[in-house]
Amino acid sequence: MIGILGGSGLYDIDGITVLEEKRVMTPYGEPSDSYIVAEYKGRKVVFLPRHGRRHKYPPHLINYRANLWGFRKLGVDRILSISAVGGINPLLRPGDFVISDQFIDFTKVRPVTFYEGVYTIKDEEDTKNDLVKEYLSSDRVVHIDVTQPFCPAMRRLLSDIFSEKGYRYHSKGTYAATEGPRLETSAEIKALSILGADVVGMTLVPEVVLARELSMHFASVSVVTNLAAGISGERLTSDEVIQMMHQKTEDIKSVVLSFIERLPEKLECSCEDVLNGAAI
Ligand code: HPA
Numbered sequence: 001m002i003g004i005l006g007g008s009g010l011y012d013i014d015g016i017t018v019l020e021e022k023r024v025m026t027p028y029g030e031p032s033d034s035y036i037v038a039e040y041k042g043r044k045v046v047f048l049p050r051h052g053r054r055h056k057y058p059p060h061l062i063n064y065r066a067n068l069w070g071f072r073k074l075g076v077d078r079i080l081s082i083s084a085v086g087g088i089n090p091l092l093r094p095g096d097f098v099i100s101d102q103f104i105d106f107t108k109v110r111p112v113t114f115y116e117g118v119y120t121i122k123d124e125e126d127t128k129n130d131l132v133k134e135y136l137s138s139d140r141v142v143h144i145d146v147t148q149p150f151c152p153a154m155r156r157l158l159s160d161i162f163s164e165k166g167y168r169y170h171s172k173g174t175y176a177a178t179e180g181p182r183l184e185t186s187a188e189i190k191a192l193s194i195l196g197a198d199v200v201g202m203t204l205v206p207e208v209v210l211a212r213e214l215s216m217h218f219a220s221v222s223v224v225t226n227l228a229a230g231i232s233g234e235r236l237t238s239d240e241v242i243q244m245m246h247q248k249t250e251d252i253k254s255v256v257l258s259f260i261e262r263l264p265e266k267l268e269c270s271c272e273d274v275l276n277g278a279a280i
Contacts, residue, residue, distance in 0.1 A: 002045045002260055003076035005067070005083075005207065015257055016040040024073055027123045028065040028111075032057055035074060040260045046074050050083075050203060058181040059202035065111055068210040069123065072132075078154065078217040078267070080259055081207060082252055084241050085175065085199035086183075086228035088192055094244055096224045097169035097255075098199050099158050101150055104192075105205045108179045112206045114213050115142035115279075131275040132214055140279040142213065149208050153267040154219035161258045167251055173198035175222065177205035186230020200228050217271045221255065223248050 016038040023034045032052040038045050048067060051057050071079065085098065092098070114120075114132075120139045135142050155171070162169035176197035178184055184192070184200060192200060204220055211218040225244035226236055 001075045001077060002043070002263060003071040003074075003079040004045060004047045004256060005079060005081040006047060006049045014253060016045065016260075019044075022074065024070040026066045026069040026073070027121045028069055029063050031066045031070040032062060035070060037074070040257060043260055045260050046071065046076050050207070060107070060109055060179055060181060062203065064206050064210055065114060068207070068214060068216075069114075071211075071216075072128070072214050073123075073125075076216070078151070078263065079211050079219075080154070080158075080256065081204065081218065081220045082256070083201055083203050083220065083222050084225040084245055085201040085222040086189075086226050086236070087198075087224040088176070088189055088200055088228045088231070089173070089198040090231075092170070092198065092224050092227075093168070094224055094226055095168065095248065097162060097167060097251075098173040098175075098222045098224065099150075099155050099162070099169065099171055100175040100199070100204065100220045100222060101148070101155065101172040102174040103149060103205055103208065104174060104176045104195060104197055106176060106178050106192075107202075107205050110179075110206055112209060113142070114210065115140060117141045130215065135275065135279050142275070142279045144209070144212055144274050144278050146209065146212065149212065149218075151217035151219050151267065151269050151271050153269040154217055154263065157259065157262060158219060158221060158255070161255055161262070165251070165254065165258075167255075170198070173222075175204050175220070176200045178202055183236050184229045189228045189230050192228075199224065212271070212274055215272055215275055217267055217269065221252070223252070
């Protein structure tokens, strides 16, 4: 089943039938909000706003583990993440979409793994019978491979959808994840640019890492809401980020609906093998 993690300003999806709203508790605490279980063209999909409705949680205080574990409990095994980013690469314009293929992690204070050795938190209610369950129940230390952190099959489908719709998009890009909640200095953006980052945001890590630790497929679509600090010479505001997300809402919904409709059951990738041989 597909899970959609919505970014700033994208809290509901029209065009799909909402079946129920589910509150889920997890051993990691409460997810950002209740999950919306919905149906579109006979396919079930689960939606979660990562900041919570009314934007309760700043990026560094989002309970990423609870959000991902909640998806697992509901049977989600593939996640499309929508988020806002600042553009660093000069080829990027506000309003462009980016399907990231890499990230660089500059976050600082977030729980980054489910696998904490002797400190591992377990879910006694977990009914699955898989390597996640096996590793967690035996307190294993796990080092997942993130050479290619995003699902290539989902990324390919997203590229097809964007090009068919004629939206301005970039089929790859390196996402620098900063801790926030403050925005960056112009020197930080210059440094990130030299390091090879194309966009900057505050939420994709540890989201993608935790999804991968649960053996899920994960792809990210970012909207360039602004040029990153120091690039345009203007002061940055949350207003412009929210305004651009609003402006792009219809395009995002249309991409999300095509994605739900067209994502094949069987994906041609190795995402589901990530836990094989990953534990010590
Ligand atoms: N920096 C960090 N996160 C962001 C930005 C930015 O410029 N724009 C939207 N999210």
